[in-house]
Amino acid sequence: MANNKDRICIIGAGPAGLSCAMYLEKKGYTNYTIYEKLNKVGGKCWSPKMKVKHNGVEEERSFETGAIMGAITYHAVSEMEEFGGYYHKGPDFKEGEPNMRREFRKLDGTIDHPFEPKVNFSLKKTFSLLKLKKQMKRLNKLMQTKYFGYDCYGHIGVAKGEYFGISKGVNGYCGATEESSFPNYVKGSNPNLKDLALPFSEFCRINKVEEVQRIWIAPFTSFGYGFFDEIPAALVMKYLDVTTALEFVKLRLWTWQDGTQQIYVHVNEKLQHPAVLETEVVKVERPEGKVIVTVKGKDGKEKKEEFDKLIVTTPLDLFKDYADATDEEKELFSKIIHERYCDYIATFEEGKSPIISGYMVENMVPERLGHAMVYYNRWQNLGGDCPATVYALANHTGTPDVDYDVVMKTMDEDMKKVGFPIKEKHFAQEVYYCPHVSSKDYADGWYDRLEALQGTKNTFYAGEIISFGDMEDTCAASKDIIGRFF
Ligand SMILES: Cc1cc2nc3c(=O)[nH]c(=O)nc-3n(C[C@H](O)[C@H](O)[C@H](O)COP(=O)(O)OP(=O)(O)OC[C@H]3O[C@@H](n4cnc5c(N)ncnc54)[C@H](O)[C@@H]3O)c2cc1C
Numbered sequence: 001m002a003n004n005k006d007r008i009c010i011i012g013a014g015p016a017g018l019s020c021a022m023y024l025e026k027k028g029y030t031n032y033t034i035y036e037k038l039n040k041v042g043g044k045c046w047s048p049k050m051k052v053k054h055n056g057v058e059e060e061r062s063f064e065t066g067a068i069m070g071a072i073t074y075h076a077v078s079e080m081e082e083f084g085g086y087y088h089k090g091p092d093f094k095e096g097e098p099n100m101r102r103e104f105r106k107l108d109g110t111i112d113h114p115f116e117p118k119v120n121f122s123l124k125k126t127f128s129l130l131k132l133k134k135q136m137k138r139l140n141k142l143m144q145t146k147y148f149g150y151d152c153y154g155h156i157g158v159a160k161g162e163y164f165g166i167s168k169g170v171n172g173y174c175g176a177t178e179e180s181s182f183p184n185y186v187k188g189s190n191p192n193l194k195d196l197a198l199p200f201s202e203f204c205r206i207n208k209v210e211e212v213q214r215i216w217i218a219p220f221t222s223f224g225y226g227f228f229d230e231i232p233a234a235l236v237m238k239y240l241d242v243t244t245a246l247e248f249v250k251l252r253l254w255t256w257q258d259g260t261q262q263i264y265v266h267v268n269e270k271l272q273h274p275a276v277l278e279t280e281v282v283k284v285e286r287p288e289g290k291v292i293v294t295v296k297g298k299d300g301k302e303k304k305e306e307f308d309k310l311i312v313t314t315p316l317d318l319f320k321d322y323a324d325a326t327d328e329e330k331e332l333f334s335k336i337i338h339e340r341y342c343d344y345i346a347t348f349e350e351g352k353s354p355i356i357s358g359y360m361v362e363n364m365v366p367e368r369l370g371h372a373m374v375y376y377n378r379w380q381n382l383g384g385d386c387p388a389t390v391y392a393l394a395n396h397t398g399t400p401d402v403d404y405d406v407v408m409k410t411m412d413e414d415m416k417k418v419g420f421p422i423k424e425k426h427f428a429q430e431v432y433y434c435p436h437v438s439s440k441d442y443a444d445g446w447y448d449r450l451e452a453l454q455g456t457k458n459t460f461y462a463g464e465i466i467s468f469g470d471m472e473d474t475c476a477a478s479k480d481i482i483g484r485f486f
Helices: 015-026 076-086 123-144 189-195 198-205 210-219 233-239 242-249 263-269 316-322 327-333 378-387 406-419 439-443 446-455 469-486
Strands: 008-011 032-035 049-054 057-062 102-105 162-166 185-189 280-285 291-296 303-305 309-312 337-348 358-359 373-376 388-393 424-434 459-461
Touching: 008 015, 008 291, 015 032, 015 263, 015 469, 049 406, 057 210, 076 263, 102 337, 102 373, 123 242, 189 198, 198 210, 198 233, 210 233, 210 242, 280 316, 291 309, 303 337, 316 327, 316 446, 327 406, 327 446, 337 406, 358 388, 388 406, 406 424, 406 459, 446 459, 459 469
Parallel strands: 008 032, 008 309, 102 358, 309 459
Antiparallel strands: 049 057, 162 185, 280 291, 291 303, 337 388, 337 424, 358 373, 373 388
């Protein structure tokens, strides 16, 4: 166990590192240092500003290259908002605020209305929507009964048929209510939870709710979290728990006027020790009782610092290469898989940008790897001249990866085909995304082995891998780890 005089090193100033620092301060630990290799905080929450024309006048507005949205279930993010004094907009958006409306677009450029029974009415469509509604209800019930306990952040015990952690639910899941849901620790056993190790498509098949994938796919696969034949159901259901999924369907989402990055900029400003920028951790040695960290500053010079405890919020499969990793750490961390998610902000030929965000569901299958799956129009009051972010996945288990350059070109072609010819690309990137393990490794207890390592060699693991690769799961994992070990 740590004590509040300990000198603590945090690697990374993304949502995980900054939330760890915030929760440490809340517990009276103030002797910490956060190292961040880039010249900015927020990690994958990156909201660059761009000049745009609104009613003929030039303005600067924020756009998103990374995280965009949240929902009522974003409890830890709310605590970050409160700490930093910077709050979301929505779920009811006013004129001039970024908006979360969206359409479904077919690859021939026409608009689809898959969930509106009266548009393009047919008996077949009505029947299929009724079936979907029935299965949604069934899944909702199953998650509260057969899979009771599924909604804890993190994966401790799940492979053994147990649950432990902070319950994320509202509206009665796991006994939590809107007022008491955070932090509401729950613990128990439920052998059915072992099913959550199965790929989501298999999980749906055994529970006879295959149709629900039509709802879950848009906010999941298009946002880079992988395909349902490969991703353990636990990851899908812990992120898109039934409450959050319904908020997506009803478009009752949150977003941030100046971008998600500002949540973390504001938190960083309020911390007693803001992140040390442009300082990369390049080596970690952990002799008995201490942690020696070598950092490389922007002048390229390296220096060693001594700490009592280390919190790693950065990719563990990379950590093992610059730290004195034990055989157990090396073996465990080499099993981590991540998604290769690519995106860019595009400006379009005059008057030809999408005027609302759109899902391209036909591209959300492994056979269409590398194709544009979603585009995000943030400022609908800019009309047909608003830049938009376009996204695609470049990898799938069992399929050859698609090269970055090919993905970029394919996205351009897709956007042109559906009627949005791109003039210029800005901030194009491929990100290390949604780290997780295979269904087999999940079932073999990978997460319990990670939990058993917490604290050994004075090292604690936080970040996306602990629960899921979204802002909320990441920050809630920090709350859990700081809460239990510090
Ligand atoms: C395109 C996209 C869309 C997304 N949409 C959403 C969304 O709508 N809603 C949502 O909730 N989430 C979304 N996310 C996910 C969310 O951004 C991530 O889950 C979250 O940023 C993870 O936080 P983290 O701190 O664990 O990791 P990161 O954000 O990756 O931060 C890690 C930090 O560590 C730094 N670092 C790495 N190595 C070192 C080192 N050796 N030394 C020092 N510093 C180092 C990195 O530079 C980085 O700043 C999206 C992400 C992307 C890319």
